[in-house]
Amino acid sequence: MTVRTTKKTWDPYIIIKARDMIKLLARSVPLPQAQKILDDEVYCDILKIGGLLRSKERFVKRRQRLVGPNGSTLKAIELLTQCFVLVQGQTVSIMGSVKGIKQVRRIVEDCFRNIHPIYHIKELMIRRELEKDPELQNENWDRFLPHFKNRNVQRKKMKDKKAKKKSKDVFPPQPTPRKEDLQMESGEYFLNEKEKQIRQRVAKREAQQAKSAEKRRERAKEFEPPAPAKAKKRKEKDAAETTQEMAQRLAKKAKEAQPKKQRAKSELLL
Numbered sequence: 001m002t003v004r005t006t007k008k009t010w011d012p013y014i015i016i017k018a019r020d021m022i023k024l025l026a027r028s029v030p031l032p033q034a035q036k037i038l039d040d041e042v043y044c045d046i047l048k049i050g051g052l053l054r055s056k057e058r059f060v061k062r063r064q065r066l067v068g069p070n071g072s073t074l075k076a077i078e079l080l081t082q083c084f085v086l087v088q089g090q091t092v093s094i095m096g097s098v099k100g101i102k103q104v105r106r107i108v109e110d111c112f113r114n115i116h117p118i119y120h121i122k123e124l125m126i127r128r129e130l131e132k133d134p135e136l137q138n139e140n141w142d143r144f145l146p147h148f149k150n151r152n153v154q155r156k157k158m159k160d161k162k163a164k165k166k167s168k169d170v171f172p173p174q175p176t177p178r179k180e181d182l183q184m185e186s187g188e189y190f191l192n193e194k195e196k197q198i199r200q201r202v203a204k205r206e207a208q209q210a211k212s213a214e215k216r217r218e219r220a221k222e223f224e225p226p227a228p229a230k231a232k233k234r235k236e237k238d239a240a241e242t243t244q245e246m247a248q249r250l251a252k253k254a255k256e257a258q259p260k261k262q263r264a265k266s267e268l269l270l
Helices: 014-026 031-038 056-067 068-079 099-110 117-132 180-185 193-223 236-241 243-259 260-269
Strands: 044-049 084-088 091-096
Touching: 014 031, 031 091, 031 117, 056 068, 056 084, 056 099, 068 084, 068 117, 091 099, 099 117, 193 243, 193 260
Parallel strands: none
Antiparallel strands: 044 091, 084 091
């Protein structure tokens, strides 16, 4: 695309404006919006953000942070700065006044330096309210503006894997055997295709038989009778007790079980 003047051109600066319009159209800015650059006091800036971060994953996350959920963060920036902002690929297209473009540029650069855009949005909202008060026009606004500290969040450090101890062997370790070497050891390498198939069938049948035998044993366990309960072993003291001692012990027990009155009568009778 080329830009040329004609005999009817009376504003030489329109060449620069036309160049900016082509740049904006190349960055996917809609034509009705790009045409506004031809107006006076409307400027544009195309900010390259591709080289601000090395990690691609981090770049995508921070670019999405700038846009916000459903474009809410970008919409808030546009309303506060009175600028048009379009994030496309590795560039950010900005259209508006010089003051607004500077504010948006600062927000975008800080976003990729890991400073959330919401802090700048809050600051712009406070400045907007302070501008309405005529008494504060000639005063310093630093006492009203928020000051956010850059905190270094400590993250969990990954434990370094222990370095393997070097063996003191003079000779290098033996290489792992290849598939062909293992086949040569078993003799399978020298068999033809038919013999290999027969061997595979035999191995498969043996595995099936072993599995079916194991299942048969598990089924047979259900029909096995339960083990008989072990009889309680008598204490050695009870085993050694004679019949006479047993009779005396039982008589004593019965005597203790009788009520007091019956016990007294029996003693009187004796």
